[in-house]
Amino acid sequence: xxxxxxxxxxxxxxxxxxxxxxxxxxxxxxxxxxxxxxxxxxxxxxxxxxxxxxxxxxxxxxxxxxxxxxxxxxxxxxxxxxxxxxxxxxxxxxxxxxxxxxxxxxxxxxxxxxxxxxxxxxxxxxxxxxxxxxxxxxxxxxxxxxxxxxxxxxxxxxxxxxxxxxxxxxxxxxxxxxxxxxxxxxxxxxxxxxxxxxxxxxxxxxxxxxxxxxxxxxxxxxxxxxxxxxxxxxxxxxxxxxxxxxxxxxxxxxxxxxxxxxxxxxxxxxxxxxx
Amino acid sequence: xxxxxxxxxxxxxxxxxxxxxxxxxxxxxxxxxxxxxxxxxxxxxxxxxxxxxxxxxxxxxxxxxxxxxxxxxxxxxxxxxxxxxxxxxxxxxxxxxxxxxxxxxxxxxxxxxxxxxxxxxxxxxxxxxxxxxxxxxxxxxxxxxxxxxxxxxxxxxxxxxxxxxxxxxxxxxxxxxxxxxxxxxxxxxxxxxxxxxxxxxxxxxxxxxxxxxxxxxxxxxxxxxxxxxxxxxxxxxxxxxxxxxxxxxxxxxxxxxxxxxxxxxxxxxxxxxxxxxxxxxxxxxxxxxxxxxxxxxxxxxxxxxxxxxxxxxxxxxxxxxxxxxxxxxxxxxxxxxxxxxxxxxxxxxxxxxxxxxxxxxxxxxxxxxxxxxxxxxxxxxxxxxxxxxxxxxxxxxxxxxxxxxxxxxxxxxxx
Numbered sequence: 001x002x003x004x005x006x007x008x009x010x011x012x013x014x015x016x017x018x019x020x021x022x023x024x025x026x027x028x029x030x031x032x033x034x035x036x037x038x039x040x041x042x043x044x045x046x047x048x049x050x051x052x053x054x055x056x057x058x059x060x061x062x063x064x065x066x067x068x069x070x071x072x073x074x075x076x077x078x079x080x081x082x083x084x085x086x087x088x089x090x091x092x093x094x095x096x097x098x099x100x101x102x103x104x105x106x107x108x109x110x111x112x113x114x115x116x117x118x119x120x121x122x123x124x125x126x127x128x129x130x131x132x133x134x135x136x137x138x139x140x141x142x143x144x145x146x147x148x149x150x151x152x153x154x155x156x157x158x159x160x161x162x163x164x165x166x167x168x169x170x171x172x173x174x175x176x177x178x179x180x181x182x183x184x185x186x187x188x189x190x191x192x193x194x195x196x197x198x199x200x201x202x203x204x205x206x207x208x209x210x211x212x213x214x215x216x217x218x219x220x221x222x223x224x225x226x227x228x229x230x231x232x233x234x235x236x237x238x239x240x241x242x243x244x245x246x247x248x249x250x251x252x253x254x255x256x257x258x259x260x261x262x263x264x265x266x267x268x269x270x271x272x273x274x275x
Numbered sequence: 276x277x278x279x280x281x282x283x284x285x286x287x288x289x290x291x292x293x294x295x296x297x298x299x300x301x302x303x304x305x306x307x308x309x310x311x312x313x314x315x316x317x318x319x320x321x322x323x324x325x326x327x328x329x330x331x332x333x334x335x336x337x338x339x340x341x342x343x344x345x346x347x348x349x350x351x352x353x354x355x356x357x358x359x360x361x362x363x364x365x366x367x368x369x370x371x372x373x374x375x376x377x378x379x380x381x382x383x384x385x386x387x388x389x390x391x392x393x394x395x396x397x398x399x400x401x402x403x404x405x406x407x408x409x410x411x412x413x414x415x416x417x418x419x420x421x422x423x424x425x426x427x428x429x430x431x432x433x434x435x436x437x438x439x440x441x442x443x444x445x446x447x448x449x450x451x452x453x454x455x456x457x458x459x460x461x462x463x464x465x466x467x468x469x470x471x472x473x474x475x476x477x478x479x480x481x482x483x484x485x486x487x488x489x490x491x492x493x494x495x496x497x498x499x500x501x502x503x504x505x506x507x508x509x510x511x512x513x514x515x516x517x518x519x520x521x522x523x524x525x526x527x528x529x530x531x532x533x534x535x536x537x538x539x540x541x542x543x544x545x546x547x548x549x550x551x552x553x554x555x556x557x558x559x560x561x562x563x564x565x566x567x568x569x570x571x572x573x574x575x576x577x578x579x580x581x582x583x584x585x586x587x588x589x590x591x592x593x594x595x596x597x598x599x600x601x602x603x604x605x606x607x608x609x610x611x612x613x614x615x616x617x618x619x620x621x622x623x624x625x626x627x628x629x630x631x632x633x634x635x636x637x638x639x640x641x642x643x644x645x646x647x648x649x650x651x652x653x654x655x656x657x658x659x660x661x662x663x664x665x666x667x668x669x670x671x672x673x674x675x676x677x678x679x680x681x682x683x684x685x686x687x688x689x690x
Binding site for chain 2: 081084087107110113114115119126129138139141186
């Protein structure tokens with residue numbers, strides 16, 4: 001049950017996507033960083049059951065740069081929370097890096113989040129009273145690294161996003177773009193399997209957005225798996241694969257070229273894609 | 276998460292919110308402050324009682340034969356008073372048999388005392404002073420040092436010569452600016468010649484030990500000290516070593532029982548008083564004082580604990596997003612729990628430390644402006660700080676567990 005074909009997997013159509021799911025239906029191998037099988041998430045809102053996800057199958061390979069798109073209410077936030085191990089599905093399986101995480105307990109999930117996932121949030125979510133360096137150190141604190149090593153590692157991470165000079169500044173002394181770069185440094189400091197970004201440009205102006213997208217681009221080029229949740233088509237267009245959600249289900253799963261083709265008119269209208 | 280990291284975090288929080296932290300700490304601070312102050316004063320009084328007061332009243336390896344104890348501290352039962360009142364007095368005739376029964380090398384003295392007015396031609400009207408008529412080795416047992424003049428001679432003691440040895444206060448009052456030795460003072464209408472002046476004995480709880488006049492027991496003044504001239508107040512005995520105390524006391528008891536014709540079943544109708552027996556009551560009272568000294572500040576600590584719990588609940592609510600961030604970055608429940616527990620403990624330990632400092636200050640202030648002595652006991656400092664930390668941890672448990680149970684998604688969504 002644990003074998004599937006290595007190599008190029010076509011993902012351009014729903015049928016092909018289902019084929020992948022069928023192939024990865026068994027225990028996913030090392031090359032597949034994320035595999036979900038029929039995950040559902042239901043909320044009990046005062047007696048009324050809200051079906052946020054109605055059975056989602058996604059397989060993401062190492063080094064992919066994926067955007068998850070959808071209008072509000074499509075279930076993309078719920079999916080992101082599940083992928084980010086902040087939540088567990090009501091039904092279905094989720095394999096992260098070959099480990100079944102969908103049935104894990106709180107503390108195990110915390111460990112997985114610490115080791116495997118680097119979060120970048122729309123609102124940056126930096127600790128306001130801590131310096132940039134200390135913010136970047138946080139995941140290392142919970143990983144149990146010694147103070148000295150932590151400082152060095154965090155400083156290196158800030159160096160990679162060109163923020164060495166702003167290391168000892170607090171978030172309110174940094175610009176939006178700088179804050180998001182601190183958040184990216186923090187997300188990457190533990191060398192996670194996936195970089196999970198939730199509307200990373202939502203609070204940034206268009207120029208800064210492009211800057212941040214460039215950072216993501218270069219990370220993807222360096223082999224970092226990047227998953228980005230967004231409702232903006234032009235931002236999604238930076239990814240090499242776009243998974244669209246609609247009403248809690250995957251409505252399309254396209255590679256970048258096809259996505260650009262399909263949405264060219266809309267993107268051109270918004271001022272084009274850089275990079 | 277690292278322990279030190281959590282403490283650093285807590286200190287940062289305190290520094291960032293100074294005023295709020297100050298009010299948070301106030302309860303614990305005041306509780307610990309009063310604990311330290313009260314315990315210090317009780318401790319100081321204890322030391323004082325043991326070393327100075329009782330030591331001065333009853334000398335080393337000494338006991339006093341009296342018809343009833345003269346150091347009565349505390350709540351005496353009326354029936355005890357009644358029994359004391361019915362006891363026969365000691366008479367000068369009792370002295371010889373008692374002294375004869377004592378082991379060799381023992382010192383003894385007879386004393387009768389009362390308050391009488393005294394006067395001299397160098398000062399205004401008569402003033403009251405403590406008059407003691409003494410016989411035997413009184414000054415040696417009490418270790419009184421004569422700084423001017425001399426002691427009584429055996430002849431003076433035997434003949435009852437009207438001579439006196441006086442304390443520093445008497446010198447100041449009756450012979451202001453004069454040398455007292457060789458001059459006269461009057462007691463009970465008779466003149467007495469000053470032959471010696473005592474070194475200052477200091478004071479205890481505001482009562483001076485220097486307003487004293489000593490005369491030979493046989494001198495006329497002894498008639499004025501008690502209702503019947505032959506009555507004496509005490510026979511003081513000092514044995515050479517502590518090991519002889521029990522035996523000497525027992526011999527004195529037997530002599531007195533025989534003289535008072537007591538049957539074996541009857542209890543003693545006289546008292547043999549030692550420093551320990553005088554301290555017994557103090558030790559009892561001290562227990563209550565220490566208990567009160569801990570119970571009253573405990574109320575402060577409870578209030579402090581409630582305040583800290585409240586503030587921590589507010590902190591958890593205010594920092595819900597921070598908790599969400601920390602959880603997203605990999606903090607486990609235990610990490611969040613520890614963080615808030617340590618924050619509460621650090622807050623209240625800082626408060627306790629402040630309270631210790633203020634408490635020591637308060638104790639010193641009280642002992643400076645009042646006759647109450649104060650000694651800061653190291654154990655009370657340790658207890659104070661430990662109490663502070665304990666209060667913090669206890670009051671931090673509920674808020675911290677609330678924080679640790681927060682759902683990271685909901686916490687992150689909070690504005």
